[in-house]
Amino acid sequence: MRIGILGTGFMGTTLARKLAAAGHDVTVANSRGPETIEGDVLETGARAAIAQDAVRGADVVILAMPHPGFEKIRPLISALPEETTVIDISNYFPGRDPVNPELEAGKPETVWTQEFFGRPVAKAWNAIGMVAFKNDGRPKGEPGRIAVPLAGDRARDREVAMTLIDETGFDGFDTGELAGSWRQQPGSPVYITDLTHAEMGAALASAERDRLPKRRDLSAQVFAERVGERASPDAETVRRIARALFM
């Protein structure tokens, strides 16, 4: 597939490396220009471009940036052909992101994203932490393979997300339409807790909507307390903290 990735931060870099290694025609863009994209992002075959060129003719566009970046790419995403699958990997963190009244009122984040762009948007990879995403992928069928929830209003977009998640080393878990995707947002039992496919159904069902924002904000404080202590928490530390707070 021809894949455009907008964002070359922690997540966009790993997505670019893995999806190009899987044989896809991957083009990446950030906000500053292709010359600022580090060589290691392109090591497995991805190409650097401006955002307009990264999305042109793409079968799949992945939004790998926080919400403040969305305004600039709004015309590009809104104008994509209907058949293009757009996947949002973002999470909302007030404190890092500007306060969004609709999300504060409980609108599922990717429902808001979909309305913002005025076209279908699927949700995937938001619930895997960057260190686990980079290091803990496994071949299909290997015991203990981590599952990654996905959602979307179009079955075809969910199928695409399922295939690509598998190619990045994880089991996709289809949670259905976006209306229920609050169950995979920060603070939920499946958020960066690295569950297997067999464990994920019960964990999704146990999510308590009203508690998610409080748990999300608590986790932001716990992780912030660790910044500077070490480079960044390893995957096992992230998993332990997330399981203690969210499950």
Ligand SMILES: NC(=O)c1ccc[n+]([C@@H]2O[C@H](COP(=O)([O-])OP(=O)(O)OC[C@H]3O[C@@H](n4cnc5c(N)ncnc54)[C@H](OP(=O)(O)O)[C@@H]3O)[C@@H](O)[C@H]2O)c1
């Ligand atoms: N980090 C995680 O563990 C993790 C896991 C799952 C999901 N997420 C979510 O995924 C999103 C991205 O996270 P991240 O940690 O990868 O972020 P990040 O490291 O801060 O990187 C953000 C990237 O977005 C780019 N960007 C911003 N505005 C842009 C625009 N208008 N056009 C093109 N590129 C633009 C930035 O480019 P410039 O540097 O050039 O501005 C940068 O490359 C966030 O919403 C985050 O919550 C993160």
